[in-house]
Amino acid sequence: MYQLLDALVAAADEGALLGIGIGAPGVVDASLGLIRQSGRLQWRDMPLQKLLEDRYHLPVHIANDSHVAALGEYTFGNGHTGPNLVVITVGMGVSAGVVLDGRLHLGDSFGAGEIGHVTVVTGPEAQRCSCGNTGCLETVVSEGALIAQARDIARRNPQSKLHQFAPTSKAIDLQAILQAFNADDDDLNQVILQMGRRLGYSVATVVSILNVEQVIISGSLARFGAPLIQAIRTEFKSTIHPMLAAKTKIHPSHLGQDIVVKGAVATVLSAEMALV
Ligand SMILES: [Zn+2]
Structure with missing residues (x-):
């Protein structure tokens, strides 16, 4: 630094x-x-x-x-209107930034929006998380989780499109996964849909508490674009009060990696x- x-x-x-x-x-x-x-x-x-x-x-x-990302979107983004905004960042981890009445909501202990550490997997499949708990959302929805699942797909399936973009398991990174995904790899498509569904459920929880109508998805996984966003929207709509489902808009950020x-x-x- x-x-x-x-x-x-x-x-x-x-x-x-x-x-x-x-x-x-x-x-x-x-x-x-x-x-x-x-x-x-x-x-x-x-x-x-x-x-x-x-x-x-x-x-x-x-x-x-x-x-900080929520403040960036609120100040420089063009995907929202009005004084309230939720930005869900999905990259190395998952967390939410919340702007209410034009002000960043930090929480009593600065932990507002730590949705990535809510347990979503229990039992023997739950993996240990960097926070010390097991089965957190971040262990199944994050860049690291995606790379681990992609390497598993490549190992199991010799026909996987991943082999075209990464010569070895170790060479499978986010870029190679994006290329294979854009080339219509069926297994990867399922993984992204599953991540979208899990995110959609988390977004429903956040929106149920706050009733914020503008939700922006940012972070490196937002690069999976429309298929991911659509999966988030579909799960969101089916797991939340119909009035909130109708009013809430979920969009990707246009600010990208910056x-x-x-x-x-x-x-x-x-x-x-x-x-x-
Ligand atoms: Zn955790």
């Missing part, structure tokens, strides 16, 4: 930097600038804000990456200049 920031700070014009904005995975105490707990980074109580302020002598703003970066920019603009 220091190497990346050194390069970015050196590339900026003298005196032109307003501050540094960071979206980090895990539970982040935005008021103290602490990463409370990040399973993926294996960090606990990391005083990231202080470390970076001491090194760069600039204001530093840190928040959970999904919260959504957290744009959200981090919005965080700095908001804190330093009250611009957003």
